[in-house]
Amino acid sequence: MFTRILIANRGEIACRIIRSCQRMGIDTVAVHSDADADALHVRLADQSCRIGPAASADSYLRGDRIIEAALRCGAQAVHPGYGFLSENEAFAEACTAAGLVFIGPPVTAIRAMGSKSAAKTLMEQAGVPLVPGYHGDEQSPDLLREQAGRIGYPVLIKATAGGGGKGMRIVESDAEFDAMLASCQREAAASFGDARVLVEKYLQRPRHIEIQVFGDSHGNLVHLHERDCSAQRRHQKVVEEAPAPGMDPERRAAMGQAACDAARAVGYVGAGTVEFIADADGAFYFMEMNTRLQVEHPVTEMITGIDLVEWQLRIASGEPLPLTQDRIPLRGHAIETRIYAEEPEKGFLPSIGTLAYCVPPTASAHVRIDAGVEQGDAIGPHYDPMIAKLIVWDDSREQAIERMLHALREFRIVGVGNNIGFLSRLVDHPAFRAGTVDTGLIGREGDALLKAPTTVPATAFQAAALWSALEVARQQQARAVTGGDPHSPWAIADGWRVNGALQRSLTFRHDEQETTVVLVHAGNGYRLDNQPASCTRYGDHAIDCRIGDDTLHATVVPAGEQLHVFCGDGHFALDVVDPLAHAGEQSEAHGGLLAPMPGRIVALLSEAGADVDKGTPLLVMEAMKMEYTLDAPARGTVEGYFHAVGDQVQDGEPLVDFKATT
Structure with missing residues (x-):
């Protein structure tokens, strides 16, 4: 077994690998860019090495620097995690040439499965069912468009070297094929350095089911059951679960056998995932094989009790598989949600x-x-904005859903936008509860899933008011202590007055809803809106109180001019309204579209002087290796563009000189 390994990745997967190594007594070496010098994975590892500037092309994609770091630090093996160089055959070969063990499959397997087109040809020869499509080397737009017509719309254009939902487009008609192809190729080139694509039939309302496989160097091969990853947005998985809802033993055995046949066809060793698309009639078709550990591997670990990273390390060190197929457990149900720093409503x-x-x-x-x-870490523009993966397990799927909803309610984040509310609505959606999710659910139900509560409950305003009063008292007492006279009467903030009690009117606003809470100091407690109120716990942002006959548990976090209140099922950002502040003049929005985040301009879709309707695509920008299209906010005229294709822009920078029609 290895005594020291280098982890050629970052973020949660690097932390995940480090923790498994710690349990096994293996030393770890973390690599980092300039942007990641104080990241969590660096803090957890036994040793760390800088490999370059923030851009992944100059750091995490520099195999030569990673290998040099591994040799310098005395590592015996390199674990690539997922993404970056995890499926790069040249990197795997370079590791072997340097005398390092690449913790992944043989280079021949990576090469065979690295191209989706070549993989489909190989799977066809192995008897694994395929979706009708074109997987050839000829890449001229005319030929690809011709093949799409032969297959029949709708079709899916997919990067042959792709993964993670990048470089994929659904095309509904011949008229939009060229634009979709160009966009797909740009994103594929930016993400994988390879613009080649394949075209295949797009199945209506399919399910995405994948099988976890493991092989060893002794010829043994098993599968660890299936995962359902049908809840997707733009082909990126949002919620994953295991086992798949409605999966009967016969179909599980058939899909497991097909996955093992696919892995056996390439002499697979290590952890891999064979992905299938399943039609409503029960038929399933091979999509691709990911020759690495997957983001969603924890749900498999939860239903089997197996540490997949430990298995990877043992197999890479030459050990046989720990279990045979008939001894692999399947117990209960697990669900995973991906917590991202993102703005669903934008x-x-x-x-x-x-x-x-x-x-x-x-x-x-x-x-x-x-x-x-x-807490305290930054989410920057350079890498994937994942905050965490939240995984739950219970005896049944119904219990797991309830446990996930409860866990999402307990997850509190302030400082960046996040998708927790969206995930809660998705997991609670009738189709998800019924287990009838298909890959188009989020697209169809987007309005309902994105619709956050518009009315703030009175308890949220009351919690904010009571917390504000308690915070004033705490600060007043703290100033007295630091001022050298903790017994000063000015340190007492109980609202006592000679001829009555102190009354405060505290006003808060959420969107268009503005509420004033009248708080009166009453002896050792308060009155809130004429109801008796008392605090039973206050500290670390938590506040427990009784208001009238009800008990309220809340978390209140100040951030700038806002109070973030977590109570019940909601998270409400309340603006603190200062009645003494003068309402300044609001600057009128002149011109246009602003960059929603740092990125690069990749396409200008209109011309100066063009009259456009609301929703007309005007510009495409790339950020975090994904393309985002900015549309006209209203009917109007494109006066011009402030940037050219290839320009880097910052968050909030003007992009389009746009004049709305009045």
Whole structure:
């Protein structure tokens, strides 16, 4: 077994690998860019090495620097995690040439499965069912469009070297094929350095089911059951679960056998995932094989009790598989949600900032949190904006759903936008509860899933008012202590007055809803809106109180001019309204579209002087290796563009000189 390994990755997967190594007594070496010098995975590892500037092309994608770091630090093996160089055959070969063990499959397997087109040809020869499509080397737009017509619309254009939902487009008609192809190729080239694509039939309302496989160097091969990853947005998985809802033993055995046949066809060793698309009639078709550990591997670990990273390390060191197929457990049900720093109501744009407050639910045998950041860390523009993976397990799917909803309610984040509310609505959606999710659910139900509560409950305003009064008292007492006279009468903030009690009117606003809470100091307690109120616990942002006959538990976190209140099922950002402040003149919005985040301009879709309708695509920008299209906010005229294709822009920078029609 290895005594020291280098982890060629970052974020939650690097932290995940480090923790497994710690349990096994293996030393770890973390690599980091300039942007990651104080990241959580660096803090957890036994040793760390800088490998370059923030851009992944100059750091995490520099195999030569990673190998040099491994040799310098005395590592015996390199674990690539997922993403970056995890499926790069040249990197795997270079590791072997340097005398390092690449903790992954043989280079021949990576090469065979690295191209989706070549993999489909190989699977066809192995008898694994395929979706009708074109997987050839000829890549001219005319030929690809011709093949799409032969297959029949709708079709799916997919990067042959892709993964993670990048470089994929659904095309509904011949008229939009060229634009979709160009966009797909740009994103594929940016993400994988390879613009080649394949075209295949797009199945209506399919399910995405994948099989976890493991092989060893002794010829043994098993599968560890299936995962359902049908809840997707833009082909990126949002919620995963295991086992798949409605999966009967016969179909599980058939899909497991097909996955093992696929892995056996390439002499597979290590952890891999064979992905299938399943039609409503029960038929299933091979999509691709990911020759690495998957983001969603924790749900498999939860239903089997197996540490997949430990298995990877043991197999890479030459040991046989620990279990045979008939001894692999399947118990209960697990669900995983991906907590991202993003703004669902703004087209899921990534959110950049510092995690001023980040408190996950308490970990237990039923609740697991895989995180790559913690409170105080920054979410920057350079990498994937994942905050954490939240995984739950219970005896039944129904119990697991309830446990997930409870855990999401307990996850509190302030400082960046996040998708927790969206995930809660998705997991609670009737289709998800019924187990009838298909890959188009989020697209169809987007309005309902994105619709956050518009009315703030009175208890949220009351919690904010009571917390404000208690915070004033705390600060007043703290000033007295630091001022050298803790017994000063000015340190007493109980609201006592000679001829009555102190009354305060505290006003808060949430969107268009503005509420004033009248708080009266009454002896050792308060009156809130004429109801008696008392605090039973106050500290670390938590406040427990009784208001009238009701008990309220809340968390209140100040951030700038806002109070973030977590209570019940909601998170409400309340603006503190200062009645003495003068309402300044609001600057009129002149011109246009602003960059929603730092990125690069990749396409200008209109011309100066063009009259456009609301929703007309005007510009495409790339951020975090994904493309985002900015549309006209109203009917109007494009006066011009402030930037050219290839320009880097900052958050909030003007992009389009746009004049709305009055």
